[in-house]
Amino acid sequence: MGRLVPAVTRALDILELFLEGDGTLSAPDIVRALNLPRTTVHELVTTLAARSYLVPVPEQPGRYRLGVRGYQLGSRYAEKLDLAAEGQRVAREVAETCDETVHVAILEDVDVIYIAKVDSTHAVRMVSANGRRLPAHCTSVGKMLLASLPEEELNLRLQECGELVALTPDSITGHDALREELGTVRTLGIAVEHREANPDVSCVAAPVRDSSGAVVAALSISVPMVRWSEDRERELTELAAKGAADLSTSLGHRGGR
Known part of the structure; x- marks a missing residue:
């Protein structure tokens, strides 16, 4: 087996946090939950949002929820x-x-x-x-x-x-x-x-x-x-x-x- 890629692992850890609670999180929430540097969290959240895995929550500045890309992947999995x-x-x-x-x-x-x-x-x-x-x-x-x-x-x-x-x-x-x-x-x-x-x-x-x-x-x-x-x-x-x-x-x- 190849080695785990830390950046990918952290990105997946962030996505899995949204499975709990009300499904919305801010960057500070993620920093506290995963004990990651603020800069790292900001870069990962920005990347995930750019790829539609996360989207901003309307009328809640700084907070995010899961985006449509995760739903599309889940739907394809369910089809099979x-x-x-x-x-x-x-x-x-x-x-x-x-x-x-x-x-x-x-x-x-x-x-x-x-x-x-x-x-x-x-x-x-x-x-x-x-x-x-x-x-x-x-x-x-x-x-x-x-x-x-x-x-x-x-x-x-x-x-x-x-x-x-x-x-x-x-x-x-x-x-x-x-x-x-x-x-x-x-x-x-x-x-x-x-x-x-x-x-x-x-x-x-x-x-x-x-x-x-x-x-x-x-x-x-x-x-x-x-x-x-x-x-x-x-x-x-x-x-x-x-x-x-x-x-x-x-x-x-x-x-x-």
């Missing part, structure tokens, strides 16, 4: 972004950490569709496939995605789907019971299901958000009951949340809701 490919990459990283089956799924009507999957290396593991469709209410990813819907949209989808099918004796089959479960998911920010889609498997799932903060997918970790325990659930809950956050970051999400 592939949720399935990014999901597969992150799922692989999560699976390498826990050695359990990891899925990324999206919601279609009241079903989930798996768009990325990495298997556990254990002999006993969950069997599934990309493209597989399951009733959302029976899965942790589905519960996570249903819980993210606006109430009016959730009501409409449940009304149109009618009776909830049962995949196992533990599947939720009543709308009221499902609504109660989704309320818990919203409160916790994590979804769990025990033997609801497969009588031998439990899963945990966390939300994946795009640059606007909208939930566009969910990432889950599936574990055979022979390896499930309360301690393992806590461990995998944290790992699923981290994996989902990493995938969200790759989609342009900056944190928060």
Whole structure:
């Protein structure tokens, strides 16, 4: 690898400062935040403004905000972004950490569709496939995605789907019971299901958000009951949340809701 160029590093440090607070900064603000010489900051800000990476804030002399060039670069990045490919990459990283089956799924009507999957290396593991469709209410990813819907949209989808099918004796089959479960998911920010889609498997799932903060997918970790325990659930809950956050970051999400 070549060496880092100090001037470029400093310019990028300046740009990244604008991701915090109200998105406006003055040269003195930057000097204090980065502990750089005033002359250096002035030259870098002038250069960034000349290239439209920064623009002056109207009616606030001396203050700047991000310019259109950053938006253009971000838009080009978003155009090339592939949720399935990014999901597969992150799922692989999560699976390498826990050695359990990891899925990324999206919601279609009241079903989930798996768009990325990495298997556990254990002999006993969950069997599934990309493209597989399951009733959302029976899965942790589905519960996570249903819980993210606006109430009016959730009501409409449940009304149109009618009776909830049962995949196992533990599947939720009543709308009221499902609504109660989704309320818990919203409160916790994590979804769990025990033997609801497969009588031998439990899963945990966390939300994946795009640059606007909208939930566009969910990432889950599936574990055979022979390896499930309360301690393992806590461990995998944290790992699923981290994996989902990493995938969200790759989609342009900056944190928060």
